[in-house]
Amino acid sequence: MNVCIIGTGYVGLTTGTCLAFLGHKVTCVDSDEKKIALLQAGQTPIYEPFLAELMAEANGNLRFTTDYAEAVPDARVIFIAVGTPPSPNGSPDLRYLSAAARGIGEHFDGDFAVVVNKSTVPIGSGNWVGSLVRESYEQQHGCKAGQRFAVASNPEFLREGTALSDSLFADRVVVGSDDARALEALYTLYRPILDQTFNAPTFLPRPEGIGAVPLISTDLASAELIKYAANAFLALKISFINEIGHLAEKVGADIVQVAKGIGLDARIGTRFLQAGLGWGGSCFGKDTAALVATASEYGLSMPIVAAAREINFRQRERVIEKLLAELKILKGRTIGILGLAFKPNTDDLRDAPAVEIARKLIQRGCKVKVHDPVAMDRFRSEHGDLGVICCDSVDQVCVDSDALILATEWPQYRDLHWEQLASKMRSAIVLDARNALDRDRLIRSGFRFLTIAGLEGSSGLPVAENVLPVEAAGLLV
Ligand code: UGA
Secondary structure, three states: OEEEEEOOOHHHHHHHHHHHHOOOEEEEEOOOHHHHHHHHOOOOOOOOOOHHHHHHHOHHHEEEEOOHHHOOOOOOEEEEOOOOOEOOOOOEOOHHHHHHHHHHHHHOOOOOEEEEEOOOOOOOHHHHHHHHHHHHHHHHHOOOOOOOEEEEEOOOOOOOOOHHHHHHOOOOEEEEEOOHHHHHHHHHHHHHHHHOOOOOOOOOOOOOOOOOOOEEEEOHHHHHHHHHHHHHHHHHHHHHHHHHHHHHHHHOOOHHHHHHHHHOOOOOOOOOOOOOOOOOOOOHHHHHHHHHHHHHHOOOOOHHHHHHHHHHHHHHHHHHHHHHHHHOOOOOOEEEEEOOOOOOOOOOOOOOHHHHHHHHHHHOOOEEEEEOOOOHHHHHHHHHHHOOEEOOOHHHHHOOOOEEEEOOOOHHHOOOOHHHHHHHOOOOEEEEOOOOOOHHHHHHOOOEEEEOOOOOEOOOOOOOOOOOOOOOOOOOO
16 A cells, blocks of 8 residues: 655654555655655664664665655555654643644645554544644645545554564554544555564564454544553553552562562563663653543543652652662762663663653762663763763773662663672662662672662672572472
């Protein structure tokens, strides 16, 4: 099918690349000339594993342009995947969405197209987008739009860092529309994914046991609400385990084992129960805020979602409290931060807990040194004014530092020469804010080991030997 994608952020670029790989003719439009030039040269503006490789495989089917006139006129399916960043009052800024809808109406020249909202948009936006498209079509062409456009919502569930496999080997595809023609077109478009009939790329092998992917077809409003409810539920899971983590710390329980112990109940599930610094990124914070705001428009409060947000914000504050309790005075201290991206396998720094923690420490008079395996360039260009010291290696971060915070659990941080690093620090203190490090090993290497949720331990003290690891007891499935 002839597909147009408006917006080349994570969602647009992943969707466009996957659809082109599956054999559709895809043109991606973005107003950012620098980004488009980069994409035309086969490079990616974001760090996403295997994206450049899949773009290369899809080559003949994938084009990039800044000009709506090269993409929209004869497209059969037009995806809107522009950003909907939060505005100062928390509600999503719909400027780009409205510009895209108008651009579609202005440039479309065919008999029929499905306009698909893939951006996360407030519930009810589908109808609004439809009216903008029709209105601008009529203004431009001087005739009625009639049945020329059908509007659909097709929410995205990809995670940064695993965006391509989340899309190609999806858990489900959700399509919402009040127009049967839209549902039919999207069914045809996604058929290779639904039936899993495509040959998986060698670098992204099909996960074992994956069968047909379920298609959920709904009305417009239900699809829009599914997106918000899914993100809110995942955010709740994280905040729930972080809340339990506070109690675990008080009673001396190990939150990692507690998470395993509850997660193996199939009704609960083990995923998204990793306690620590909580969520960051461009989605959970924005979407939970929008859900609460939408509910309040209908006179409803959403106490569970609101509490999840509050717990999440508190986790970042707890890092400062923990350091304060340990070091007593923060002013004049040097604190190292390992990991800046909001999670591993991305260079995305939007609402990254590490960045906020660095800012809080600087406000308290600390010198802050930072390191990230892939996000340093982005950090320098987006937060160059923060006044932290950017380091090329973990070694550099450690030299003369009073404490080290693990803020992003990049796998390469798990296996460092800890003894050597401890010897370089002014005081060998590590705050594992992601519960990702080997506590016993760190303690053996001479570190005072802290967490913000769960089991701690101090250098020199015996490691809790009476705790039989679940693995050793042969209980771990
Ligand atoms: C999230 C959702 O997982 C996707 O399904 C959704 O499509 C996307 O938002 C979106 O709306 O666009 P993403 O933000 O890329 O994806 O990343 P996640 O893997 O969900 O992680 C979000 C944050 O939660 C990260 O900061 C991560 O460190 C944190 N997290 C995740 C935890 O603290 N604990 C966990 O157990 C899992």
